[in-house]
Amino acid sequence: MDRAVAMVQQSILGKLGEEVDLVVRYGSSHTQATHPYSDLDISYVPVHESTWDSITVMVNEVMIDCYPIHWSRLEAMAEFDDPSATVLLRNQIVYQANEEAAQRFRSLPERMAALQRNEARPEMLGKAMLIFRKTGYQYYLLRKQAEAGHRLSCLHHARNILSTVVHCVMVCNQACIDTRKRDQVLSLRLLPAGFGETLADVVNQTDPHALLMAVEHLLATTRSLLLSEQTATHRSRAGFPEVLDSAYPELKGDLQHLMLACERGDMYNSTLTSLLHELMIHMAQVVAGVEYSEFNTVSEY
Missing domain, CATH: 3.30.460.10 (Beta Polymerase, domain 2)
Structure with a gap:
């Protein structure tokens, strides 16, 4: 050799x-x-x-x-x-x-x-969340191909999603493993609920609709793990004055854009969602003590 x-x-x-x-x-x-x-x-x-x-x-x-x-x-x-x-x-x-x-x-x-040090925990959890979000387009393709009943396409997209999820879980654990080795993956300390069974289901299913359900369960349990770790890791002790002071420029900008759109009768840009989102995410940082992010939906604040 x-x-x-x-x-x-x-x-x-x-x-x-x-x-x-x-x-x-x-x-x-x-x-x-x-x-x-x-x-x-x-x-x-x-x-x-x-x-x-x-x-x-x-x-x-x-x-x-x-x-x-x-x-x-x-x-x-x-x-x-x-x-x-x-x-x-x-x-x-x-x-x-x-x-x-x-x-x-x-x-x-x-x-x-x-x-891999303790002080890098928040950063690594943020990386894991970003990696998890990359499953979105593959999931869309999987759904479309499951509707069409195209077995090979479903198997392909499901494997892509599984690879991304395993990468995400590795990073969430701040570990360096060979993600192609099942035993190394299952030995990680933090795993989604029922991960071994879900992993086997995704790997062994061949029916497009059953495979889609298995992947949806994989995504749901992995996101639940990340949410749990976010609550434990991305903590904040800031009060209202500090939080709203830092958020003021963005809140003011959203309000000004809304007022301008209303004055012009511009329904395309007259939306409260951005302003309410910014206000709610910063209020939740004080009330719940958690720094939420784009990983979260508004109902979780």
Whole structure:
């Protein structure tokens, strides 16, 4: 396998030369956890975001797919915005253009560790909420395809939703796991109610309507977990003077826009919802002691 790594490294450097900052090996072949169908995970880090060259070869029945992992994606992993964060913890640099590039790469796990500390809990919960919101369009597509009875489309969108939810739950736990490994997912401390059974239902269902129901239950229980953690984590002790003082510019702006729309007879822009939303969310911050956000609906304030 080392010979194969050397061959791929030589090929990519021969093709791209100084455009390569690093060549990195990771995955099961690096961690000695291979199985009969394991491939060789090796990637290069290009200098520029515009570089997308790749090499795919077979060596002794082992597939080797050397593709670029850009610095922006590595940094997203370090921020837990990309679910493949374990790459940063278990790897081997097999080529470095210079020590600066190697140190930049080696420093990324420090950023991950900082986000796993107690003081980063509010930030990580906010990230989990943002990730969860990404399920919206896939859920819309799943509903449309379930109505049409298109089995393959439903299976595809359900899997996309499941991957996003598992990423969300990982971040909610401030953990770094291989989200493709079911046992690692189920070992997390914080899980949606009945997560094991719901996970099995989403994975095993093939009927479009039954699959839609399973995914809806997955989304509902995951959101309930996030709401519970929000109540416990995003606490506020601010009083009315402090909260309304900071909210004053936005509240005044909403009121002025409403008054202008009324004077012009502009029904398209004459709405109270923005003003009432801003007022209610800030009042709830004082009364309930919770900092609500765009993750919440108005009835939850």
